[in-house]
Amino acid sequence: MTDPSRAVPGPRFGLSRPVWLLGWVSFFTDTASEMVYPLLPLFLTQVLGAGAMSLAVIEGAAEAANSALKVVSGWLTDRWRAPKWLVLGGYGLSSAVRPLTAVVTAWPQVFAIRFSDRLGKGIRGAPRDAMLAEFAASTMRGRVFGFQRAMDHAGAVLGPLLASAFLFFYPGHYRPLFALTIVPGIIVIFVILRLPNIATGGSPASGEGAPPTPRVSVWRLGGSFYQAMAVILLFSLGNASDAFLLLRLGDLGVAVFWIPLLWSALHVVKVVSSLAGGTLSDRFGRRTMIVLGWIVYALVYAGFGAFDTPATAIAIFLSYGLYFGLTEGAEKAWVADMIPSASRGTAFGIYNAVLGVGSLAASLLFGFIWTRVSPHAAFTTGAGLALAAVLLLLTLRWPALQHPSAPLGTSQHPSAPL
Numbered sequence: 047m048t049d050p051s052r053a054v055p056g057p058r059f060g061l062s063r064p065v066w067l068l069g070w071v072s073f074f075t076d077t078a079s080e081m082v083y084p085l086l087p088l089f090l091t092q093v094l095g096a097g098a099m100s101l102a103v104i105e106g107a108a109e110a111a112n113s114a115l116k117v118v119s120g121w122l123t124d125r126w127r128a129p130k131w132l133v134l135g136g137y138g139l140s141s142a143v144r145p146l147t148a149v150v151t152a153w154p155q156v157f158a159i160r161f162s163d164r165l166g167k168g169i170r171g172a173p174r175d176a177m178l179a180e181f182a183a184s185t186m187r188g189r190v191f192g193f194q195r196a197m198d199h200a201g202a203v204l205g206p207l208l209a210s211a212f213l214f215f216y217p218g219h220y221r222p223l224f225a226l227t228i229v230p231g232i233i234v235i236f237v238i239l240r241l242p243n244i245a246t247g248g249s250p251a252s253g254e255g256a257p258p259t260p261r262v263s264v265w266r267l268g269g270s271f272y273q274a275m276a277v278i279l280l281f282s283l284g285n286a287s288d289a290f291l292l293l294r295l296g297d298l299g300v301a302v303f304w305i306p307l308l309w310s311a312l313h314v315v316k317v318v319s320s321l322a323g324g325t326l327s328d329r330f331g332r333r334t335m336i337v338l339g340w341i342v343y344a345l346v347y348a349g350f351g352a353f354d355t356p357a358t359a360i361a362i363f364l365s366y367g368l369y370f371g372l373t374e375g376a377e378k379a380w381v382a383d384m385i386p387s388a389s390r391g392t393a394f395g396i397y398n399a400v401l402g403v404g405s406l407a408a409s410l411l412f413g414f415i416w417t418r419v420s421p422h423a424a425f426t427t428g429a430g431l432a433l434a435a436v437l438l439l440l441t442l443r444w445p446a447l448q449h450p451s452a453p454l455g456t457s458q459h460p461s462a463p464l
Contacts, residue, residue: 065181065190067241068174069197074234075137076198078227079163080205082147084309086156087293088302089220094153104157113402115168120176120395124388129173130243136170137238139163141231148225168402172395179382179390180244185328187382192324192375199316199370201230206306206313213303267393271384275400277439278377281340282404284347284431286412286424291350291363294421298356308360312367319371327376332383337436339372344432351425 061069090104119136123129143162150156175191182190212223292305300308327335346369349362377397385393408428415424 060186061190061193062181064242064244065178065193067237068178068181069194071133071137071174071234071237072194072198073201073204074230074237075140076201077205077208078141078144078201078230078234080202080309080313081209081227082144082224083289084206084292084306085209085220085223086147087289088296088305090153090156091293093220094150094156104153104160113168113399113406115165116172116398116402117392117395119169120172120391120393120398123173123176123391123395128243129177129391130238130241132173133170133177133241134235134238136166136168136173137234138166139169140166141228141234144231145225145228147227148221148223168398171398172391175378175381175394175398176391177241177244178378179394180387182382184383187379188324188327188332188375190324191378191382192320192322192327192371195324195370195374196317196320199313199320199367202313203310203317206310210303210306210310213306267385267389267396271381271393273442274380274384275396277435277442278397279400279404280438281343281432281435282401283408283411284428284435285343285404286408286428287405290409290412290416290421290424291366294350294425295356295359295363297421298354298359300356300360308363312364315364315367316370319368320375321371323371323373324375324379327379332376332380333439335372335376336380337439339369339376340432340436340439342366342372343369344429344436347425347429347432351422351429 119132123132126132140163143159143166146159147156150159178190178194179187209223212226213219216222292309295305295308296302323335323339342365346362346366350359353359353362378394381393381397382390412424412428415427
């Protein structure tokens with residue numbers, strides 16, 4: 047059973063203090079990450095002399111590197127029921143290795159740094175999401191997860207702006223800029239240390255004195271959960287790294303100076319749509335928002351495959367932010383709806399691992415088609431897989447969702463949205 051004191055909204059815009067702290071952690075982490083990420087394709091190709099396939103290997107392997115760790119980390123979250131230290135370890139690792147990009151001399155070194163950075167993400171993702179689910183009332187999960195994604199994207203607004211300002215005064219000085227990412231990394235560590243050391247799964251440490259809800263085996267999370275993961279995996283197979291979008295903008299003649307600014311503007315769209323999308327999923331259902339988001343994704347990728355003018359590509363690129371706002375919070379709230387509290391760490395680990403495996407396959411496939419056929423064919427393939435996932439999501443029959451705090455097999459919560 048979830049501790050009511052953690053589920054009741056706090057006074058800050060209806061969100062509790064721990065939710066805000068986790069939001070700030072995401073904000074500063076993405077500020078540091080996005081000072082590097084939008085410039086990485088250009089740094090690799092123009093400074094280190096790497097090609098599109100090297101970018102595919104780096105981004106795909108970096109995302110897949112943490113897939114197994116996500117499952118392990120989620121399982122440890124449920125077993126230890128003390129996710130704060132896993133969150134600290136994951137964010138700490140990423141914060142420590144990211145500034146090392148400043149001293150690389152060849153693309154394999156970038157590979158090693160991105161690999162380690164994503165390992166950190168693999169450690170922290172499931173316990174953080176399990177903590178957020180503990181802090182959210184069942185009727186506000188979409189809002190809480192949408193808020194967390196909005197704060198993450200807000201950091202991605204600030205990071206590129208800082209990068210653009212730095213490059214405006216010091217053109218081409220990528221390395222000092224990358225070194226400065228240590229500052230928000232240090233802030234992240236101090237914020238995490240202020241988080242309450244809560245126990246997930248309703249253990250006695252939560253303050254209720256009630257026995258913990260029994261954990262459910264990874265093999266007994268329910269057919270609906272694994273069915274949902276299969277549909278999300280299908281979509282993920284067409285969801286390649288966003289680095290290819292940035293590379294495409296550069297190929298179409300968009301100046302290097304504008305790339306971080308456009309990346310920042312994209313995240314402004316993500317912030318606004320995430321705040322709205324998560325809340326709307328509480329009202330209209332998870333599936334409705336996910337379907338709308340995946341359709342937007344298909345249209346964006348089809349547009350990148352069909353148009354070659356910079357102005358059109360920029361407009362399509364900015365509309366891409368709607369996809370994130372409509373789906374990210376809704377998908378995570380969907381996972382929390384289906385799984386009881388004591389097993390959510392494992393469930394979130396599997397969910398994040400599915401995204402990681404899909405990202406690896408998608409990036410490798412995308413890079414191969416881009417190199418061997420054309421960028422147009424690569425984007426068209428991504429759009430086709432997204433539409434296939436939409437059709438499958440609409441075709442399959444979904445049972446009413448599980449009451450969030452009830453054991454599997456018990457009655458359903460009447461207000462749980464699908």
